[in-house]
Amino acid sequence: MYIKKIKIQNFRLLYNTELSLEHGITLIIGRNNSGKTSLTELFRRISHNGMQKFSLVDFSICIHDHFWEALNMFQQNEEIEDIRQIIPKINVEFHVEYDNDTNDPSILDDFIIDLDDDLNIVKIILEYRLMDGYINNFLEIAGKNIGKIDEMDDNEINESKRIFFQKLNRRKIIEHFFKLYVIAKDPSDENNIIELDWNKFNSILDCNIISAQRGLDDKSLVDSNRLGKVLTKLLDSAKKDEYNEEQQEIIENLESAVKEIQNDIDSDFKTSLEKLLPSISSFGYPGLIDPQIITETYLNAEKLMKNHTKVCYLGKNGLNLPEKYNGLGVRNLLLILFELYSFSRKIQAKDDSIGLCVVFIEEPEVHLHPQMQEVFIRQISEFEKIFNMDSKKLQYIITTHSSHIANEAPFSTMKYFLTRTIEENLCKSDIKDLKIWLEQNPQHSQFLHKYMTLTKCDLLFADKAILVEGTSERILLPLIINKLEQKYPDMKKLSSQYITKIEVGGHHAHVFFELLNFLDIKTLIITDIDSVGIESDISSHSKKTSKKTTKKTSKKTSKKTTKKKKKTACLVSKGTHTSNSCLKNWFNNNISPRELIDKSDEVKIKGIIRVAYQVPEIRNGICGRSFEEAFILKNTSLFEIKNRTKEKKEKEISEIAKKNQNKKADFAIKYAITETNWDIPKYIEDGLKWLAE
DSSP, X not given: OEXXXXXXXXXXXXXXXEEEOOSSEEEEEESTTSSHHHHXXXXXHHTTTTOSOOOGGGBOXXXXXXXXXXXXXXXXXXXXXHHHHHSOOEEEEEEEEOOTTSSHHHHTGGGOOXXXXXXXXXXXXXXXXXXXXXXXXXXXXXXXXXXXXXXXXXXXXXHXXXXXXXXXXXTTHHXXXXXXXXXXXXXXXXXXXXXXXXXXXXXXXXXXXXXXXXXXXXXXXXXXXXXXXXXXXXXXXXXXXXXXXXXXXXXXXXXXXXXXXXXXXXXXXXHHHHTTSOOOGGGTOSOXXXXXXXXXXXXXXXXXXXXXXXXXXXXXXXXXXXXXXXXXXXXXXXXXHHXXXXXXXXXXXXXXXXXXXXXXXXXXXXXXXXXXXXXXXXXXXXXXXXXXXXXXXXXXXXXXXXXXXHHHSOGGGEEEEEEEEEETTEEEEEEEEHHHHHHHOHHHHHHHHHHHHHHTOOGGGXXXXXXXXXXXXXXXXXXXXXXXXXXXXXXXXXXXXXXXXXXXXXXXXXXXXXXXXXXXXXXXXXXXXXXXXXXXXXXXXXXXXXXXXXXXXXXXXXXXXXXXXXXXXXXXXXXXXXXXHHHHHHSOTTOOHHHHHHOXXXXXXXXXXXXXXXOOSSTTOOOOSSHHHHHHHHTGGGTTOOOOSHHHHXXXXXXXXXXTTTOHHHHHHIXXXXXXXXXXXXXXXXXXXXXXX
């Protein structure tokens, strides 16, 4: 059996969210403060035997005012049941899928309350709510010394609310009056529910959390021996695995070795130690009825491993190097693997009725270099095979900020967390399931995943995105942004926002449209107008017709080839179409450069995406065909443009750009490092100003 879905309400950023989990690995990705830690903390709370209570700050800020509203209703003597409906509660609903052909149902017997033999879903609800029968006590204590709310003015309400919520938090009133309830719900009948004891749920959930704060680089923990302490867990789980002969043999050998040491202590060390006791007989002790003092020293294999066993690295000349001598990355990886192995031994030590086994790994990338991150995520799914685990028993939930890990994992495993602003100072998490997007957009998903993997794209972690046509734009973009911020000091700074820059060319930008909209990432696409004109193309084959070809055939061939047309690159003023796939997809296939130039800024925006392509610097002026042409046109003084007539000037700019066609990187580097006194082309400036808003 496995957790198929979780619905979470009112816990921190998880105000009203739904998360689907995979059989094996579920990868939680997203920007900072998007709710990933909230999810981990929720599992941490419910996997501690239900003893760790929730406080006011664990309730979503979005529903804090409901406590105040309940107090107001209480003061108005409204119906108790109506007030109870208002008081917030934290709700977690698990959808557990089980296999009728295995022993799964026997573990879930208490939670299966439906009568449908074809159903293989169990709904389990954890509800942290006000205890039954305590609503009066709760509101009387929480509202003590708070005047009548309906008689207050706005200033009095604001001050009273501040006092009210501080009291709820500091005096831990919620922790005192709220309790975590376990409820089984019939999947086929929402009204059919039964309340169960907490231990019923606790018996089916095994959750191991490998926290991001592993303390490996904390200087105050230099001698903490983190790796060695994990061995204690392995010893404990091995003791419980009564049916594993190999594990039991190891335990017996350890205990036998400790027993030999114990015998030596009992005979030699004990005698010597007693000689150190001061003579107290002169003080009248022991008397006739007083017991004689002796010493006993006990050794325990578990304590020996915990306090006196260290993981070392093989050195030379009999010298072993301490744990801290290895790099943080290697120690981090070893610690994760030790923790995983310890958890797997714990699971195997249980009887055959294994329940829900969940492993949380927070930020495995800590201290790992990129290649090691990629290997880690590829190999984690093989972990069960290495240790002979049933692959259906472990569900991994991995949270990460690493594009290297994200790009190595399939889209189908990814759950994308982002933060939405409900109103001022109120935010909530929204979860996007890339598996659903994959099913809806199969035509582009494979290309996008391969592209993002090859380019090490960090799109999934960005606040905003800029998709550029080519190398020149990518190289010059940081300097362009810097120049723009100097020119418009009151503009929101793009340099202080996390913006990913992706080079996609003119033929692939449109492939990103659906993904960008799905991820809700504000994006600027900087592309080229790519003007082309239609010309007749008489092939050389038709001009050199074989003498053996009949006159009739020759005439037919000639007639056919004169009708053949092809679109070739040309000046914007001469263009009839655009060859840019992004612009054709945005507008239509037959749009002309002239029509593109005349488009308003409004039609260049679709929701959270905007396109920017070359436009004249002045009304009815010359328009460049590419970035290089637009750059030269904006900075004619740098390129000593001699011609002044419109037609000749356009042609001269085009010729200069063509000379740099095969050395675009050199062109960009020159103006990024050597000659930096230039102005930004209008179309890029307009696009970036929109993105900064």
